[in-house]
Amino acid sequence: MREEGLGKVTMRRIATALDTGPGSLYVYVRDTEDLHAQILDTLLAPVPAGVPKTGPWRDRLKALLSDYGRVLHTHPTIARMALSTQPSGPNSMAVADAILGLLAEGGVSDQVAAWGLDLLLLYPTAIAVEHGSSTSLKAEGMAELAAQVAVADPARYPNVARVGDALLSGDGASRSAWAFDVLLDGILAVRSPSA
Amino acid sequence: MREEGLGKVTMRRIATALDTGPGSLYVYVRDTEDLHAQILDTLLAPVPAGVPKTGPWRDRLKALLSDYGRVLHTHPTIARMALSTQPSGPNSMAVADAILGLLAEGGVSDQVAAWGLDLLLLYPTAIAVEHGSSTSLKAEGMAELAAQVAVADPARYPNVARVGDALLSGDGASRSAWAFDVLLDGILAVRSPSA
DNA sequence: ACCTGAACACCGTTCAAGT
DNA sequence: ACCTGAACACCGTTCAAGT
Numbered sequence: 001m002r003e004e005g006l007g008k009v010t011m012r013r014i015a016t017a018l019d020t021g022p023g024s025l026y027v028y029v030r031d032t033e034d035l036h037a038q039i040l041d042t043l044l045a046p047v048p049a050g051v052p053k054t055g056p057w058r059d060r061l062k063a064l065l066s067d068y069g070r071v072l073h074t075h076p077t078i079a080r081m082a083l084s085t086q087p088s089g090p091n092s093m094a095v096a097d098a099i100l101g102l103l104a105e106g107g108v109s110d111q112v113a114a115w116g117l118d119l120l121l122l123y124p125t126a127i128a129v130e131h132g133s134s135t136s137l138k139a140e141g142m143a144e145l146a147a148q149v150a151v152a153d154p155a156r157y158p159n160v161a162r163v164g165d166a167l168l169s170g171d172g173a174s175r176s177a178w179a180f181d182v183l184l185d186g187i188l189a190v191r192s193p194s195a
Numbered sequence: 196m197r198e199e200g201l202g203k204v205t206m207r208r209i210a211t212a213l214d215t216g217p218g219s220l221y222v223y224v225r226d227t228e229d230l231h232a233q234i235l236d237t238l239l240a241p242v243p244a245g246v247p248k249t250g251p252w253r254d255r256l257k258a259l260l261s262d263y264g265r266v267l268h269t270h271p272t273i274a275r276m277a278l279s280t281q282p283s284g285p286n287s288m289a290v291a292d293a294i295l296g297l298l299a300e301g302g303v304s305d306q307v308a309a310w311g312l313d314l315l316l317l318y319p320t321a322i323a324v325e326h327g328s329s330t331s332l333k334a335e336g337m338a339e340l341a342a343q344v345a346v347a348d349p350a351r352y353p354n355v356a357r358v359g360d361a362l363l364s365g366d367g368a369s370r371s372a373w374a375f376d377v378l379l380d381g382i383l384a385v386r387s388p389s390a
Numbered sequence: 391a392c393c394t395g396a397a398c399a400c401c402g403t404t405c406a407a408g409t
Numbered sequence: 410a411c412c413t414g415a416a417c418a419c420c421g422t423t424c425a426a427g428t
Contacts, residue, residue: 186381
């Protein structure tokens, strides 16, 4: 049934792919949101098993988050949904459980891990949505930003001018790896929420 | 011109509000994306000035990021755009400059600040998009999640079961404040990117 | 020359009407 | 009883035709 979704995943597209009319899907799903949620959960099935069983917890956690990000990255429409709704379903739950387990292994308290989980999942999801818009547009925006930075009036924007090209340095992969390190360092350093 | 946008901000809606046909906006904007970008930049105008001029850099930075988040929070359609495109325009630039300045004040290296800027802006943007879907849906999703956590099979999901209610604890404001602390602690702790 | 809105190609969702 | 697709209410974008 819900096998392919690399392009835009819409009700009508799936309906016509199934040789039926729109509205027929509403027997199986309540909503477009629900449709996306069900697809995401099936896409997530192989993720928890793919994480290495040995090695430092931190490396395993980063591998898990990268895999999660990769899934969303290839399905931007689904990523958009994952951002607005807490993913539910057995496989999403398995991913969450694995993350909590690895954080516990790293000595993170349950309270911090509970809130950290959301933060850790939010990053790859947001990145996937960010890259969702066509790549050409992204490159164009980058070029525009580069031009703006280069031209930035040092009097009005002293810090932008000083930092300069560093703002544009690095590709997606190295930035993601760095971001996971920031998040994990932050989670290890932060004090427990006083909820 | 572009004054109100608390609901859904669409080409057609603005066009009819301006007593003209759709397509007429294309004289002023290239795209829906461009429209949103221009609106965001005007919304951001008062933000940099609103940050307190005295006090610890960290508190001022958190105040700035909160203000940025508040703007996006009241305009979810715009937030969606801000997630997919690097905000451009003079006021976005001023916000970026202020953040870089505060990080420098905190002793963060330019290299780290450059990458940290993106990460710091990503969080409030993603949260704004997340809250974009109608509040009732969010509450429903929460209830569903609560049910799932409560019912979680401790054999299959041992960590979810153990952490339990902590996953659902805290409101948006306290979670956001905590997340900013994680990000800042992480940025202060992380090693410089080896770009 | 410049603005415009009809037209095109899409959406999600509902619900009367068929099987 | 159950599935369906015509119909409704929206979108963004283009471009021929008017001013």
